[in-house]
Amino acid sequence: MPELPDVQVFKEYLDATSLHRPVESVSVQAERVLDDVSPSTIRRALRGRALTASRRHGKHLFARAGADGRETNTGGEADDSAPDPDGPDGRWLRLHFGMTGTLEAWEGEGEAPDHTRLRLDFADGGRLAYTNPRRFGEIGVVDDPDRFVEEQGLGPDPWADDFDLADFRSRLQGRRGGVKSTLMNQRVLAGLGNVYVDEVLFQRGVAPERAVPELADDELEGLFRTMKDVLRGAVEARAERERFPDDWLTRDRREGRSCPRCGGAIGKREVTGRATYVCDGHQR
DNA sequence: TTCCATGTTCCGCA
């Protein structure tokens, strides 16, 4: 379920398992799952280097292929050094997880998981696999994540500490569409997907079809606060639904279930082409 | 067997 919280968890997982370990070999078992780069470009960018830092923007995860294993991971959005693909900083591996992508690390001789599309074997015996059964994801290589974000026209990442209410308001300013489809639009905000946008609207009591221009100021502020809370709570729960609080929609996202907030019935309907779970008892 | 799914993109039409 790779939306912003899931990818943030992948980032933390990559940081914990795979940084600063020299890459000995790279195997790419995918055509469709690649961006516009060849497997040899990916191998060349990674082999003989180490993943030295990671970043995330929206649903995209970037891992820098640095010259050695001792560079400090900068974490958030702060890394802005000039890109030099052949220099010590190297290029960045870019992973998009589509609907079913994930990361899996292991040690030693074990077999790679099913549907592995990219596998890194570290010189010290560590392994990292990017898996994706449905091949909707992308594996790419970029020189500069900031430039990639700009070229893709991605909106700001709402997880960032400096993404505030004023930013949220200005991103929604002038939007005429429904609130659900707008919040899911990666050019408006980068990171919310179908599951978490439903969660935010559910918790805040806002119906998904509501048009953005008719939302009152206090409703926008409420959505902003709830969005921040949902993202934080989901990451704290490692994006595992069964660890979510009992009164979250996503804990048991199922039609006909009784609403944990108001006792109404959870309904399911299509909103701008996406399956949408909603409680009409308290979402207005 | 049929339907559905967490994502993105492209086309056609307002």
Next chain:
DNA sequence: TTGCGGAACATGGA
């Protein structure tokens, strides 16, 4: 330019 419906992509699970 924006927004929406629909289709397409690929594959496993219910």
